Structure formats: structure tokens, C-alpha cells
Amino acid sequence: xxxxxxxxxxxxxxxxxxxxxxxxxxxxxxxxxxxxxxxxxxxxxxxxxxxxxxxxxxxxxxxxxxxxxxxxxxxxxxxxxxxxxxxxxxxxxxxxxxxxxxxxxxxxxxxxxxxxxxxxxxxxxxxxxxxxxxxxxxxxxxxxxxxxxxxxxxxxxxxxxxxxxxxxxxxxxxxxxxxxxxxxxxxxxxxxxxxxxxxxxxxxxxxxxxxxxxxxxxxxxxxxxxxxxxxxxxxxxxxxxxxxxxxxxxxxxxxxxxxxxxxxxxxxxxxxxxxxxxxxxxxxxxxxxxxxxxxxxxxxxxxxxxxxxxxxxxxxxxxxxxxxxxxxxxxxxxxxxxxxxxxxxxxxxxxxxxxxxxxxxxxxxxxxxxxxxxxxxxxxxxxxx
Amino acid sequence: xxxxxxxxxxxxxxxxxxxxxxxxxxxxxxxxxxxxxxxxxxxxxxxxxxxxxxxxxxxxxxxxxxxxxxxxxxxxxxxxxxxxxxxxxxxxxxxxxxxxxxxxxxxxxxxxxxxxxxxxxxxxxxxxxxxxxxxxxxxxxxxxxxxxxxxxxxxxxxxxxxxxxxxxxxxxxxxxxxxxxxxxxxxxxxxxxxxxxxxxxxxxxxxxxxxxxxxxxxxxxxxxxxxxxxxxxxxxxxxxxxxxxxxxxxxxxxxxxxxxxxxxxxxxxxxxxxxxxxxxxxxxxxxxxxxxxxxxxxxxxxxxxxxxxxxxxxxxxxxxxxxxxxxxxxxxxxxxxxxxxxxxxxxxxxxxxxxxxxxxxxxxxxxxxxxxxxxxxxxxxxxxx
Numbered sequence: 001x002x003x004x005x006x007x008x009x010x011x012x013x014x015x016x017x018x019x020x021x022x023x024x025x026x027x028x029x030x031x032x033x034x035x036x037x038x039x040x041x042x043x044x045x046x047x048x049x050x051x052x053x054x055x056x057x058x059x060x061x062x063x064x065x066x067x068x069x070x071x072x073x074x075x076x077x078x079x080x081x082x083x084x085x086x087x088x089x090x091x092x093x094x095x096x097x098x099x100x101x102x103x104x105x106x107x108x109x110x111x112x113x114x115x116x117x118x119x120x121x122x123x124x125x126x127x128x129x130x131x132x133x134x135x136x137x138x139x140x141x142x143x144x145x146x147x148x149x150x151x152x153x154x155x156x157x158x159x160x161x162x163x164x165x166x167x168x169x170x171x172x173x174x175x176x177x178x179x180x181x182x183x184x185x186x187x188x189x190x191x192x193x194x195x196x197x198x199x200x201x202x203x204x205x206x207x208x209x210x211x212x213x214x215x216x217x218x219x220x221x222x223x224x225x226x227x228x229x230x231x232x233x234x235x236x237x238x239x240x241x242x243x244x245x246x247x248x249x250x251x252x253x254x255x256x257x258x259x260x261x262x263x264x265x266x267x268x269x270x271x272x273x274x275x276x277x278x279x280x281x282x283x284x285x286x287x288x289x290x291x292x293x294x295x296x297x298x299x300x301x302x303x304x305x306x307x308x309x310x311x312x313x314x315x316x317x318x319x320x321x322x323x324x325x326x327x328x329x330x331x332x333x334x335x336x337x338x339x340x341x342x343x344x345x346x347x348x349x350x351x352x353x354x355x356x357x358x359x360x361x362x363x364x365x366x367x368x369x370x371x372x373x374x375x376x377x378x379x380x381x382x383x384x385x
Numbered sequence: 386x387x388x389x390x391x392x393x394x395x396x397x398x399x400x401x402x403x404x405x406x407x408x409x410x411x412x413x414x415x416x417x418x419x420x421x422x423x424x425x426x427x428x429x430x431x432x433x434x435x436x437x438x439x440x441x442x443x444x445x446x447x448x449x450x451x452x453x454x455x456x457x458x459x460x461x462x463x464x465x466x467x468x469x470x471x472x473x474x475x476x477x478x479x480x481x482x483x484x485x486x487x488x489x490x491x492x493x494x495x496x497x498x499x500x501x502x503x504x505x506x507x508x509x510x511x512x513x514x515x516x517x518x519x520x521x522x523x524x525x526x527x528x529x530x531x532x533x534x535x536x537x538x539x540x541x542x543x544x545x546x547x548x549x550x551x552x553x554x555x556x557x558x559x560x561x562x563x564x565x566x567x568x569x570x571x572x573x574x575x576x577x578x579x580x581x582x583x584x585x586x587x588x589x590x591x592x593x594x595x596x597x598x599x600x601x602x603x604x605x606x607x608x609x610x611x612x613x614x615x616x617x618x619x620x621x622x623x624x625x626x627x628x629x630x631x632x633x634x635x636x637x638x639x640x641x642x643x644x645x646x647x648x649x650x651x652x653x654x655x656x657x658x659x660x661x662x663x664x665x666x667x668x669x670x671x672x673x674x675x676x677x678x679x680x681x682x683x684x685x686x687x688x689x690x691x692x693x694x695x696x697x698x699x700x701x702x703x704x705x706x707x708x709x710x711x712x713x714x715x716x717x718x719x720x721x722x723x724x725x726x727x728x729x730x731x732x733x734x735x736x737x738x739x740x741x742x743x744x745x746x747x748x749x750x751x752x753x754x755x756x757x758x759x760x761x762x763x764x765x766x767x768x769x770x
């Protein structure tokens with residue numbers, strides 16, 4: 001097992017009717033900035049619940065944070081928060097709203113000239129942040145219990161990530177009932193997103209960390225088990241509660257303790273989203289099988305273990321079990337109606353060249369062995385046409 | 386799934402040579418009280434590592450915290466800490482030292498007249514505590530990442546527990562190499578202690594929380610897998626690291642989120658320790674199979690699931706699988722040379738009567754269904770003679 005440090009101070013409040021508790025989680029003296037997205041929370045009743053719960057607090061609102069939140073929008077929120085002298089940022093929404101608010105929190109106290117540097121430095125320049133809390137409405141990214149944030153810049157088609165322990169939410173409220181109004185494709189995206197988050201921390205090579213392996217498998221086995229009930233037309237409370245807790249546990253740092261991580265699929269997927277507007281989870285479902293096939297020899301042991309323990313594949317040697325692990329994973333994606341090919345989104349050779357060009361310019365090497373260059377990215381994407 | 390709140394802000398630092406980092410985890414201005422047990426840390430080098438790491442800090446020492454730490458000893462430490470105006474308590478040892486320091490931390494800022502009330506109120510009177518950190522030398526109780534503490538009062542043979550989020554350690558350092566000098570019976574006790582901690586939160590009845598079930602199974606399956614390597618004469622670093630992380634994860638609140646918990650085995654076991662000096666884990670190994678047999682119909686579903694998923698028991702109906710789960714658990718205890726009968730410690734009918742008398746006086750009902758009275762405790766113990 002590799003050495004590690006784990007410190008996750010987020011207070012999780014999970015259950016029915018828990019949005020009503022936000023008033024207790026914010027000090028009476030704190031002035032709140034309530035940030036949200038495109039207004040779906042006004043249709044499903046969440047907006048009213050938040051307003052009621054904060055009736056005794058001073059609140060200012062900031063609406064209009066878009067999916068794949070934009071730097072420009074975030075900077076407008078920073079300006080408004082400064083003008084209003086707020087004390088706490090309350091993000092109400094899915095991963096995009098939460099990620100945006102983390103960036104806003106960091107930008108609020110950033111002392112440098114250009115807050116874009118928070119992103120280009122991957123968060124290394126962040127020394128403090130404004131306190132934030134979250135109310136999650138779309139289980140997927142795990143942003144409610146981690147230090148990560150992804151922000152887009154429209155002017156340059158860039159999508160950059162940063163992380164800092166200073167942007168851990170002080171609390172996150174998870175009411176499974178708020179997911180009842182989500183469209184099926186967003187539930188599907190959440191299942192796949194969480195699945196791939198686990199795999200980025202699992203499907204590498206063993207450093208003899210059997211507990212973390214099993215904790216990771218616990219999440220993916222549960223996602224597979226509950227997927228039909230999560231997607232059923234009639235909302236199933238327990239399935240939705242497990243879905244929320246799985247997506248949180250998939251990326252709160254725990255299963256990543258002391259293991260080797262990959263994140264190639266995310267790095268390539270981010271570019272598909274930035275260039276072609278493919279949803280985050282959709283991009284991951286395309287790329288993951290390609291990365292696994294390309295890095296087969298490095299990942300064979302873990303992929304075979306996944307196949308044995310998750311789908312009870314027992315026949316064949318390690319290589320054929322690992323192959324079955326890739327096939328079963330893609331079959332799981334298909335079982336929730338998730339496409340897994342670039343062609344499903346009309347992305348062709350020319351599209352691949354745009355992505356490859358970007359990686360060529362960045363000169364970054366991807367993967368746990370740092371052996372995937374721009375050309376290899378091209379090969380991976382070619383295999384996913 | 387039941388509603389839950391989860392908030393665990395302990396910073397875990399796990400790895401080789403991590404004791405050297407304690408100097409960075411304590412602010413330069415903080416005056417440290419370094420508390421430990423019977424002096425084994427002087428023999429195995431840990432004492433020297435701590436002194437070296439805190440060379441630049443002002444430090445006072447308090448030695449002599451005994452196994453099953455006594456109230457009187459704790460109150461002596463409180464007096465010394467107050468006299469010396471310390472800012473942070475550093476517990477270096479196993480569960481007993483850590484539990485004692487949690488109580489000392491709570492007693493340091495307790496405003497009532499009699500700190501014993503911290504224990505008789507189970508912590509409900511605790512509104513604050515002095516900061517504390519820990520360096521774990523004996524993986525077993527999980528005290529390094531939870532809010533719990535158990536203290537004994539010699540004058541009345543009492544062993545009482547309290548819990549409060551105010552006594553979460555600020556940090557806990559886990560260096561697997563410090564376990565290399567532990568005697569075999571302490572390693573065995575740690576394996577069994579962690580196993581039973583998981584079972585108290587698992588072997589009840591299902592509330593449809595499949596992720597928590599699998600996270601719990603992840604810990605026990607790993608404990609069973611690594612047990613031979615943990616007990617091997619030649620220390621195995623990775624097995625010891627997994628052992629430490631399993632014992633922490635077994636009782637840091639995570640697997641208990643949103644599920645029904647039992648703790649009957651602990652309540653009865655504590656009395657065996659208080660009256661007869663049986664080690665904590667030894668008492669649990671005696672009592673657990675008896676509680677499971679006594680509550681068989683209430684626990685059958687989970688015990689069968691345990692048998693299927695942990696020992697791959699597939700034949701027979703649910704009842705016979707559940708029975709196999711009990712047998713396999715007792716066999717696991719025996720495989721690490723852990724006795725499971727009262728007679729192994731010379732405890733007889735007269736001893737059982739002492740325990741039953743205490744539960745009769747307390748009039749407490751035990752178990753997830755609150756259906757175990759003093760008489761039932763007697764029946765459980767009779768079955769374990």
C-alpha cells in the first residue's frame with residue numbers, strides 16, 4: 001500500500017426532507033449567497049424549500065450557472081458576492097453548480113491578479129476560500145464531498161480542473177427525493193459517471209491494498225445492482241438514496257487512499273465535452289473501454305479481478321477474464337442506454353484530430369505510467385469511432 | 386435506507402516513518418502533553434521518534450495509562466494538564482491510551498462538578514473539548530478516527546462508554562511499522578475486535594442499504610484474507626498497513642451510516658472485562674456467536690448474506706446459510722487462536738450471575754429490537770459456557 005493522507009471534513013446530511021435543515025447549518029449571522037443553475041429547482045420545488053429554510057437569514061441570489069460552468073459566469077458571481085459582502089456560498093444543483101461555487105469560493109479570497117491561474121495551476125495557488133455549503137440535486141460527480149472543480153472557458157474551448165482542500169463544502173445536504181424529477185438521461189449519466197470515477201482509482205495495478213479494492217468494488221457492484229430501480233419510471237426511495245450515496249463515495253477520496261490512480265479517461269473525455277458538447281458521463285463511456293484496451297497489459301490483473309468479483313467470471317485465464325471485464329463494463333453502459341462510440345455523437349476523424357492537436361500542444365503524458373502521449377490518445381479515439 | 390448525518394474530520398496520515406510528521410501537525414505555539422501507557426513505546430523506539438519529532442515544541446509527559454483506562458488515572462492527567470497550561474493532548478498508544486485521552490480532553494473543558502457525569506450521560510453533557518491528536522501503536526478499536534471512549538472505574542468495577550464529536554482527534558498518525566513489535570495475541574485481538582465492530586453494524590436486519598452492506602463486507606473479507614500474513618512471524622508491511630486501515634474503517638462511522646446497529650455483544654463483553662479482566666476482543670469472541678444464536682430469527686437474512694458473500698456458502702436455505710455464517714465466524718476466531726468460550730477463562734455459572742445481576746440493576750434492554758433483558762443476557766452467556 002502506498003502512503004497516504006486522508007482528511008475529509010464535509011458534513012453529509014442524507015435523508016428525506018433534509019433541505020429544511022439548511023437553516024440550522026448556517027449561522028444566524030451569516031449572509032448567504034444562494035447560487036443555482038437554469039431554474040429547474042423552481043419547477044421541482046427545491047427553490048421554495050431553500051427559501052423557506054433560510055427565511056430568517058439574509059440571502060442574495062445568483063441564478064444562471066450553466067452546465068460545464070463558464071469562467072465568465074463565475075467571475076460575475078464573484079463580483080456580486082463581493083458587492084454584497086456575503087459570508088457563505090450555498091450551491092444548489094448538480095456537479096456544475098457545485099464546481100462553479102468551489103471556484104467562486106477560491107476566487108473570492110484569491111490575492112493574485114488573474115483568477116484563471118487558480119485553474120492553470122490546478123489549485124496550487126489557492127491558500128484559502130470563502131466557506132460554502134451545498135444542496136445536491138443531481139447525483140453524479142461527487143463534488144458534494146470532494147475538493148475538485150472543473151471550469152470551462154468558452155473563448156478558448158478549454159475545460160480545466162483544480163482541486164484544493166480549502167474548497168471542501170462545510171456541509172452537503174442530500175435529499176434522495178429531489179432526484180424524482182430528474183430526466184432519465186441524467187440518472188443514466190450519474191450511474192455511469194460514478195462507475196467511471198471508481199474505475200479511474202481501481203483499474204490500474206495492484207499495490208497490495210485489498211481493502212481499497214473491495215471498497216471500490218462495493219460501489220460499482222451496488223451501482224450495477226440498483227441501476228434498474230434507479231431508472232424505473234416509478235421513483236424508488238431506497239434505490240435513489242443508495243444512488244446518491246454511491247456517487248458521493250465514488251469520488252470523496254476514500255477509495256483512492258494509498259492506491260495508484262489513472263484519470264486518462266477523464267482527461268480525454270474533458271476534451272470531447274469542450275469541443276463537441278458531449279455530456280461528461282457520455283464522454284467517459286466512450287473513452288474508458290478504449291483506454292483499457294490500449295493499456296491492457298498494465299491493467300490486466302485488476303480488470304480480471306473486477307470481472308471475477310463483479311460479474312462472477314470464473315472461466316479462462318487472467319487475460320480472457322480481463323477481456324470479459326471490459327466487455328461486461330461496456331454491456332453495463334448499454335444496459336442503461338448509454339452509447340459508447342464517437343459515431344453515436346457524429347464525431348469523426350476530423351474531430352479526433354482536433355483533440356490530438358490539443359494534446360500535442362500540451363505535451364502532457366497521461367496514465368498511471370505516464371505512457372500515453374497525443375499520438376496514443378489518437379489511437380485510443382480511433383478505436384472508439 | 387435510514388436518514389443519517391456523517392461528519393468525520395479526522396486527518397489520517399498513514400505510512401512509513403509518519404511519526405516524524407507530528408511536529409508539522411502541531412502548531413509551533415502549541416504546548417503538547419504527550420500521554421502514553423506502560424512504557425512499551427520506550428522499548429520499540431516510538432517514544433524516541435515522538436521526542437525527536439517534537440524537539441522544537443514545549444512538551445510535558447504523562448505516562449502510566451493502563452489497559453482499560455481508569456477514571457482516577459485520567460483525572461490525574463487532567464490535573465497535570467491544567468497545572469501546565471497545555472494546548473494539545475497527544476495520545477501515543479492503543480485504544481486504551483486514545484480512549485483515556487478523549488475523556489481527558491472532554492474533562493479539561495467540562496464545566497460541571499463531577500466529570501464522571503461525562504460517562505453516565507454517555508457524552509450528552511460534553512459541549513467542548515481540548516484538541517487532541519493520536520499516534521496509534523495497536524490497531525484494534527478504531528478510536529483514532531471516531532468519537533468513542535470507554536473508561537473504567539475500579540472502585541465499582543464499572544466500564545462505561547461515552548461519545549462526542551468534540552473528541553474527534555484533529556489528526557491520527559498510523560505507521561504500520563510500529564506494529565512489528567506487537568505480541569501475537571494483541572494482533573489477534575485487533576483482528577477480532579475489528580471483525581466484531583463491523584458485525585455490530587451489519588448483522589441486524591436490512592433497511593435496503595446495499596452499499597453499506599458491501600462496505601462492511603469489504604472490511605471483514607479483507608480481515609479474513611490478511612489474517613495469516615498479519616500473524617506471520619516475519620512482519621509483512623502491506624498486510625500490517627491493510628490491518629491498520631481495516632481496524633480504522635471498521636469503526637469510523639462510515640459503515641454505520643443509515644443502517645440498524647446492535648452493540649449487544651459489546652455491552653455484555655464490557656461486563657466480562659470489568660468483572661474478570663478478559664481482554665476486550667476476547668470478550669467479544671465469546672459473546673458474539675451467543676447473541677447471534679439467540680437472535681437468530683431477527684438476524685437470519687444478514688447472517689446468510691454474510692455466509693454467501695464472505696465464505697461463498699451457496700447450498701441450503703437461508704436458515705442453513707445463516708447457521709453456516711455463525712459457524713464460519715467462530716471458525717475464523719479459532720483460526721487466529723482466539724478462544725470463544727467462558728470456560729476458556731474459568732468463568733462459570735457464578736460469574737454469569739454477577740453479570741446478570743448488573744443488567745438486572747440497570748434495567749437496560751439491549752439489541753436492535755430492545756428485546757434482550759437481563760434474563761436473556763443470562764441465557765446468552767449460559768450458551769457460551
